[in-house]
Amino acid sequence: MAVIGILALQGDFEKHALMIQKLGHETVFVKDQIALNKCDRLIIPGGESTTFLKLIDRLNLRKVLIDFGAAKPVFGTCAGLIILAKEVINDNFKPLGLIDIEVSRNAYGRQIDSFIDDVNLDFNGAKESYEAIFIRAPKIIKCFEGVRHLACHMDDIVMAANKNILVASFHPELTDDLKIHDFFINHFAREGQ
Amino acid sequence: MLNKEFKLKIGLAEMLKGGVIMDVTNPEQAKIAEDAGAVAVMALERIPADIRAYGGVARMSSPKMIRDIQAVVSIPVMAKCRIGHFAEAQVLQTLGIDFIDESEVLTPADDFNHVWKHSFKVPFVCGCRNLGEALRRIAEGAAMIRTKGEAGSGNIVEAVRHMRTVTSEMKKVQSLDDHEVVAFAKNIGAPVELVQYVRESGKLPVPNFSAGGIATPADASLMMQLGAETVFVGSGIFKSSDPANRAKAIVDATTHFEDADAVCKASEALGDAMPGLEIGSIPEDELLQKRGW
Numbered sequence: 001m002a003v004i005g006i007l008a009l010q011g012d013f014e015k016h017a018l019m020i021q022k023l024g025h026e027t028v029f030v031k032d033q034i035a036l037n038k039c040d041r042l043i044i045p046g047g048e049s050t051t052f053l054k055l056i057d058r059l060n061l062r063k064v065l066i067d068f069g070a071a072k073p074v075f076g077t078c079a080g081l082i083i084l085a086k087e088v089i090n091d092n093f094k095p096l097g098l099i100d101i102e103v104s105r106n107a108y109g110r111q112i113d114s115f116i117d118d119v120n121l122d123f124n125g126a127k128e129s130y131e132a133i134f135i136r137a138p139k140i141i142k143c144f145e146g147v148r149h150l151a152c153h154m155d156d157i158v159m160a161a162n163k164n165i166l167v168a169s170f171h172p173e174l175t176d177d178l179k180i181h182d183f184f185i186n187h188f189a190r191e192g193q
Numbered sequence: 194m195l196n197k198e199f200k201l202k203i204g205l206a207e208m209l210k211g212g213v214i215m216d217v218t219n220p221e222q223a224k225i226a227e228d229a230g231a232v233a234v235m236a237l238e239r240i241p242a243d244i245r246a247y248g249g250v251a252r253m254s255s256p257k258m259i260r261d262i263q264a265v266v267s268i269p270v271m272a273k274c275r276i277g278h279f280a281e282a283q284v285l286q287t288l289g290i291d292f293i294d295e296s297e298v299l300t301p302a303d304d305f306n307h308v309w310k311h312s313f314k315v316p317f318v319c320g321c322r323n324l325g326e327a328l329r330r331i332a333e334g335a336a337m338i339r340t341k342g343e344a345g346s347g348n349i350v351e352a353v354r355h356m357r358t359v360t361s362e363m364k365k366v367q368s369l370d371d372h373e374v375v376a377f378a379k380n381i382g383a384p385v386e387l388v389q390y391v392r393e394s395g396k397l398p399v400p401n402f403s404a405g406g407i408a409t410p411a412d413a414s415l416m417m418q419l420g421a422e423t424v425f426v427g428s429g430i431f432k433s434s435d436p437a438n439r440a441k442a443i444v445d446a447t448t449h450f451e452d453a454d455a456v457c458k459a460s461e462a463l464g465d466a467m468p469g470l471e472i473g474s475i476p477e478d479e480l481l482q483k484r485g486w
Contacts, residue, residue, distance in 0.1 A: 008211070009211070009448050010210070010211040010212045010232060010448065011207075011208055011210060011211060011212075012207040012208055012210060013210075013211070014210070015207060031448065031449065046207070046208050047208050047209075047210075047211075047212070047232070048208065048209070048212065048232045048233070048268050048269075050227060050230075050267060050268055051212055051230045051231070051232050051268070051444075054228070054229075054230040054444075055230055055444075055448060058230075058441075058445070078208075079208070090267075091267060105267060106267065109289070110269075110289040110290075110291055111201075111205050111269065111289075111290075111291040111292065111315060111316065112286065112289060112314045112315055114201045114204070114205065115201070116197045116200065116201060133200065133201065133204055135201060135204045135205055135208060136205065136208075136269070136291070171204065174200070174204050174207065
C-alpha cells in the first residue's frame, strides 16, 4: 500500500482522496512539509491556480515541492497542471517548472465554455476513448523535449508526462473511472520503465 | 439529476472548495481579493452593509462594472441577480459570468417563484436557512448552496443557525425508516427523491458553502468546522480598516481552519473588524434572510 499525498490548500482534494481510497491506498492531505515527508507520491488537485501559488509561496512550500517532484512522482490535474508547468503564457506568476510544457490558462474561455467530451488515451500500452471533464481548463501550448503525450482531444495534448511528473488538463477525479489514478499510482514512474 | 450539464456546474463548485469568495465593487478591490488568494470574486455595486444603509431597490450590477472586473482578474467572477429575475440572470449569462448568485441581498423580483436554474448553462448558487429550502433550490437547479446568514450584519449568529439547522436536519433524515421518508419530505417541502439522496449518502447533492456575517478569521474557521466547504465574505473585508491584510488573514484561516495556531496567527496584527449589528436591532421586515422561501 502506498501513501498518496494530496495538496490540500484548496480545491477538489477530497474527490482525489475518494479515488485513491477506492484503489486501496492511504491518503494524506498535505498543507505543510511534515505531511509531505510521509508521502510516496503527490497529487496537485483541481482548484484555482492563482490561489494555490499564492498559498504555496506564503507557506514557503515552493522549494519543498520542487525537491519532492525531482525525487518522487507527482500528478497534477487542471490547476495542478498549471502549477507543475514550466511557463504560463497569459499570467504573470511563476509555476514550479517541474515539467517542460508551456500552458495557457482558461484557454477555452469561461465557465459557459466548460465541456465534457471524449479524449483518446494512449498510455500503458492501451489506446482507448475516455470521457473527460474540462472546467475552465488550461491548454498545453507547447511540449518540449522529454515530454510524452498520453492523451489528446482533437489537436490538443490533454495529458502528458516526463519521468516523474504526470499532468492532465481535465478532471479524472470528477468521474467514476479509476483508470487514470490507477495508472498514476501503480504503473507510472516505476523502476524498469 | 447528474446529467452532463449539471456535472459541469457542480464541477466548478468543487474547484472553489476550501477557499474564500469575496464581494468586490470595483477592479481595485477585485485585484486586492485575487492577490490575497480569493478563489472567486462576487461583483456587485454595493456590498451588503451599504445596501442595508442605502435602502431602496437593490438590483443586478451594471454590465460595465462587471466587465471591468472580469478584465482584471483571472479567477472566476460571480454576480447576483434578484430572486426570480430570470431576465437579469440571462444578462449575466450573456456577460460570461462564471456563477450566478440568486440572492436575497438584492430586492426580490418575484414573491413566489425562484429562477428555474436548469434552463441556464451557467451554474447558480442560492441561499438557504434549512434543509427544505436547500433541497427546493437544488430541485430548481442550484449547483451550490450557501447559508443565508444575515448579510451585511457582521454578525455570525445567523450563518451558524442556518448551518446547524441544515446539518441537524440531515442527521435526522439519515435516521428515518422507509415509511417516514415521504411524510418528512412533505413536512420540509422538499422533493422525495432529494430527501432519499441525503438519507442514503449523508450529503447534499451539491457543495454546501457559508455566507452572511463572516467578519474575522475565526468566523471563517468556525463555519468551516461546522461543515461549510468554502466561505463567502461580503462586507467583512472592505468594511474593515485594513482590507488587504484582512482578506489574506481570512484566506489563511480558511486553509488551516482546523489549526488553532494558524487561525491565531492569522488574527494577529489586524486592524478593526467591520462594526457589527445585533440581529435583534434589525427590524423584522428588514431581515434579508426572510426573502425567498
